[in-house]
Amino acid sequence: MQAVWGYVQSMWQQAWQGDVQAILFWVAVYCGVVGIYSLAFQLRIRRWPAAPGVLAQAGVERWGGPEWVRSDQQYSLKSAYRYRVDGRVYEGHRVSTWVMVASHNGRFLLEAQLKGVQRHPDGTVSVFYNPKRPHKSFLIQPGRVGLLITWVIILGPALFYWSRFHGG
Template sequence: MIDYIMEMFDLAVDGDKQGFMFFICLYALVVCGYSVLFQLRVARWPETKGALLQNGVSKIGGTELVTSNQEYIASALYEYVVDGKHYQGKRVSPWVMVASHNAKFLLEKQRRGIHQYADGGVRVFFNPNNPKKSFLIKPGKLGIAFTLSLAVGPMLLYGYSYTI
């Protein structure tokens, strides 16, 4: 295996497409693979009831002259209690989405995934080992499967392209 990686490194240094593709696929495997493991951990976090203080879509970066170039993220501020201790959270979801002005509707759709109780409270998922880390939306099976396909898919395509 080490010999193969060294061979791909030599190909990449020489500017060969196969060498570059190998390392791009390896990068996708590592980054998306880590994301899958993180999402699986978060999916098992316990929940508590919290109070939503702010919920919206916020501009990030400077104000753009061309509206369609402006970028946005979902933003929230919420409070919750774990074992009698009060915490505040800002993270909406483990899926951090940045959207342009034209794609802001995706952030609105993401925000609809926040479960609100009839009394206005929200469901908060927290890390049992570090309760100050929390999210309002837990990763779902479809999202985890999609990330897994992004991790494994490129390497499978690479293997198909360069072994046949």
């Protein structure tokens, strides 16, 4: 254990000195910690129950930059919905755990994300809510692709670091 702690301390000192190996070590550690937290969050949300909701608004919103300079424009999802849990009405605005901001050319990703909202023939949508805190909700549960991307975020930097500096 002392050897591990010594390695961590050494990497910290070397990172402050600008050593590329040490910086990549801490990038891998950061991606691992954040990725594991995100993965746990996504897996928990996959177990949330659904309630029928009424969608008041769901679309791609443009912000930033003048209208005539498309390269400076940013896009994000904007939504508003209501749903009922145990007789109480709640309002939500979150679409997905994947919060994305896209450029003018990448806004199609946001439009594709909106297609993941489960719409029903009666005009309602599925709202996935936290059973312990029903005011927390999403319109889209995390899917397999999102979980796979999270695994890549967790493992990719660590594997790159290991192969670059410790691999054969």
